[in-house]
Amino acid sequence: MVRAKHPRWMTTTLKAAAIYNVAFALMTLVAPFWIFDVTGAMRPNLPELWQCIGMIVGVYGIGYWIAAYDPYRHWPVVLVGWLGKTFGPLGFAKALWEGVFPFKFGWIIVFNDLIWWVPFAIMVKEAIERIIQPEMTEISEAHRKTFSAFAEDSKRSPVLVVFLRHSGCTFCREMIADLKEKSDELQKSQVSLVLVHMGLLGQTLPHDWKSILDKDRALYRLVGLGRGTWGQVFSLSVLWRGFVAGILNGHGVGRLEGDGMMMPGAQLWVGGQPVHSWKASSVADRLPISEMLNKVTKAKS
Secondary structure, three states: OOOOOOOHHHHHHHHHHHHHHHHHHHHHHHOOOHHHHHHOOOOOOOHHHHHHHHHHHHHHHHHHHHHOOOOOOOHHHHHHHHHHHHHHHHHHHHHHHOOOOOHHHHHHHHHHHHHHHHHHHHHHHHHHHHOOOOOOOOOOHHHHHHHHHHHHHHOOOOEEEEEOOOOOOHHHHHHHHHHHHOHHHHHHOOOEEEEEEOOOOOOOOOOOOEEEEOOOOHHHHHOOOOEOOHHHHHOHHHHHHHHHHHHHOOOOOOOOOOOOOEOOEEEEEEOOEEEEEEEOOOOOOOOOHHHHHHHHHHHHO
């Protein structure tokens, strides 16, 4: 894993957030009603509950101080903080709509959440884009020979090379399940299947399937596959598809093994040359297996 040097502003921001959180916690413990009195909100019947919230905020501050020394490495801490600063304003908006809190109480949301939202979001985004990836190496002669092997094998029977995402990816698991469902059609078309991956697949594969470990992502780059944009990997449509595939359809999710931003794809070889390539427009795209098999029929005719 690459240890990228983070900008100084990230450390400054996280330390400022840590100091603010601890100060807020101390004020809540010493004077639990001060926020309510200043904003004109009704005092709670149980101040101890508000003090408990203050202590939770203070604990977050300790986490921010630790994360400040390496925001990329401790990005999960920043992510949890960002989520809290997202849900907090949403909860306040609901309470404001229902008349529980006066509008002036929103000032606490500004200082607790809103002013930190953008810098925390940027930290999480850059951590995912720059850190959660293996080191990239040069494309070697051995990698090029692997492609030569695809060409030679395809002279005997078609070869479908599928480039998976990281092994913990829900869509990677879904793609393997789709290929298993189409195994009879693959055999009928005499298509040899090769899976290129960046880490342990964690699944039992049919004995006639081949798999190639490509931690360096050299084979991916040879076919023009690269890292996806933020929208291609984390858009709302992708997240929804992930929920459907992972939770509703039971494909689940596993530990990240490889580059979490890498895009999937496939290449079909027939008669010693690639006759069709597929590149996903988002990580949630499903491999068009039937379309690839139709290409086999056309290439043979």
